[in-house]
Amino acid sequence: MAAGDTRKQIIDAADDLFYGLGFSQTSFADIAAAVNISRGNFYYHFKTKDEILEAVIDKRLADRETLLSRWDETAARPEDRIACFIRIVIANQTKIMAYGCPVGTLTTELSKLDHPAKDKANRIMALFRDWLVRQFEVLGTGALAKDHALHVLGWSQGVATLAQAFKDEAYVQREVDSILAWLDGVRSAAQAAG
Amino acid sequence: MAAGDTRKQIIDAADDLFYGLGFSQTSFADIAAAVNISRGNFYYHFKTKDEILEAVIDKRLADRETLLSRWDETAARPEDRIACFIRIVIANQTKIMAYGCPVGTLTTELSKLDHPAKDKANRIMALFRDWLVRQFEVLGTGALAKDHALHVLGWSQGVATLAQAFKDEAYVQREVDSILAWLDGVRSAAQAAG
DNA sequence: TGGCTAATAGGTCAATTGTCCTAGTCGGGC
DNA sequence: GCCCGACTAGGACAATTGACCTATTAGCCA
Numbered sequence: 001m002a003a004g005d006t007r008k009q010i011i012d013a014a015d016d017l018f019y020g021l022g023f024s025q026t027s028f029a030d031i032a033a034a035v036n037i038s039r040g041n042f043y044y045h046f047k048t049k050d051e052i053l054e055a056v057i058d059k060r061l062a063d064r065e066t067l068l069s070r071w072d073e074t075a076a077r078p079e080d081r082i083a084c085f086i087r088i089v090i091a092n093q094t095k096i097m098a099y100g101c102p103v104g105t106l107t108t109e110l111s112k113l114d115h116p117a118k119d120k121a122n123r124i125m126a127l128f129r130d131w132l133v134r135q136f137e138v139l140g141t142g143a144l145a146k147d148h149a150l151h152v153l154g155w156s157q158g159v160a161t162l163a164q165a166f167k168d169e170a171y172v173q174r175e176v177d178s179i180l181a182w183l184d185g186v187r188s189a190a191q192a193a194g
Numbered sequence: 195m196a197a198g199d200t201r202k203q204i205i206d207a208a209d210d211l212f213y214g215l216g217f218s219q220t221s222f223a224d225i226a227a228a229v230n231i232s233r234g235n236f237y238y239h240f241k242t243k244d245e246i247l248e249a250v251i252d253k254r255l256a257d258r259e260t261l262l263s264r265w266d267e268t269a270a271r272p273e274d275r276i277a278c279f280i281r282i283v284i285a286n287q288t289k290i291m292a293y294g295c296p297v298g299t300l301t302t303e304l305s306k307l308d309h310p311a312k313d314k315a316n317r318i319m320a321l322f323r324d325w326l327v328r329q330f331e332v333l334g335t336g337a338l339a340k341d342h343a344l345h346v347l348g349w350s351q352g353v354a355t356l357a358q359a360f361k362d363e364a365y366v367q368r369e370v371d372s373i374l375a376w377l378d379g380v381r382s383a384a385q386a387a388g
Numbered sequence: 389t390g391g392c393t394a395a396t397a398g399g400t401c402a403a404t405t406g407t408c409c410t411a412g413t414c415g416g417g418c
Numbered sequence: 419g420c421c422c423g424a425c426t427a428g429g430a431c432a433a434t435t436g437a438c439c440t441a442t443t444a445g446c447c448a
Contacts, residue, residue: 158352
């Protein structure tokens with residue numbers, strides 16, 4: 001097996017396990033078992049557990065950048081792109097009900113651990129924020145773009161947390177409908193002002 | 195020192211540590227050091243770590259029940275009571291920016307651990323939800339009371355998560371203003387209909 | 389004072405953790 | 419065929435964990 005393959009497999013397995021169990025609760029043994037390699041072999045690819053974490057965060061950053069770029073391409077209007085973001089809580093509903101939001105739960109955990117990589121993890125959150133700011137700017141909300149962006153981002157975190165706690169699919173759907181209606185109000189207000 | 199005292203001190207220290215570090219990251223040694231007793235003495239008061247967790251959750255449940263009862267007494271109108279709930283994200287802003295929401299982060303962590311006490315932890319979340327439902331019912335929102343309650347509860351979770359990630363006080367204040375305006379809209383609509 | 393029980397201290401235990409080392413295998417270039 | 423570097427396996431290591439035990443003290447009651 002080529003080195004790149006094993007390394008990628010380790011990162012993928014760690015990504016899943018960090019999401020499902022949390023970072024500190026995932027052991028080297030867990031990852032090694034998932035990839036089916038010996039624990040010792042691990043040390044060849046990653047010197048420390050923190051190194052794996054950094055690689056996982058890098059991968060998540062790249063994945064999200066790809067996702068946002070795709071939305072930029074496939075959805076022409078900014079309101080449609082924002083709607084894509086809103087609807088991921090439905091697309092990923094099953095996983096969110098089981099493990100919460102992968103971005104939110106990681107930033108929360110690393111923050112509590114006061115882990116050196118917490119700032120890097122926050123960058124994933126900031127990536128979504130900045131992308132949303134751009135969409136609202138294109139939508140024509142002017143100085144309110146940042147406020148609206150944080151509002152939508154915070155909304156997604158709240159929905160994910162309650163979805164995990166109560167496992168209520170209807171609640172998620174209602175919240176999506178509700179924020180889409182809010183988004184439409186923001187759009188029409190911006191277009192009336194512009 | 196009386197037995198009740200030491201036990202209470204252990205629970206208080208564990209409460210703080212579980213909030214600041216997380217449950218699984220807090221060790222017996224951490225709690226013992228905080229209370230200034232020997233590790234061995236621990237076993238006399240609590241047989242297992244899970245037993246401490248249950249005691250902490252019970253304490254949090256009791257604390258929140260007291261808090262909600264106080265709001266029931268001091269605030270006459272339901273909209274004022276709901277506003278009390280909304281404003282705790284400002285009252286506890288410093289701690290929330292450091293550690294997130296004590297209720298949300300615990301339920302998320304225990305859910306990932308698939309811990310036996312996760313349902314009990316969820317009861318704190320449910321306590322707030324049911325209280326909010328009652329307030330919205332008194333407010334006269336009829337069948338929408340449950341939807342509104344979950345909306346406010348999810349809002350608080352989202353604000354706490356982003357407050358911790360971005361440490362943006364102005365964001366928190368804006369969100370509070372915004373949801374208070376929403377609450378006022380709900381109130382006037384309910385009173386117009388009633 | 390003597391005795392009993394609640395409470396505490398300190399240490400042991402096996403298990404698990406992240407880290408690290410060494411011996412070995414494999415495959416392509418000379 | 420040989421060699422060298424990439425890769426892997428398996429285990430050693432100290433540290434930490436939750437759990438558990440025993441000896442000792444403190445406080446109260448008779």
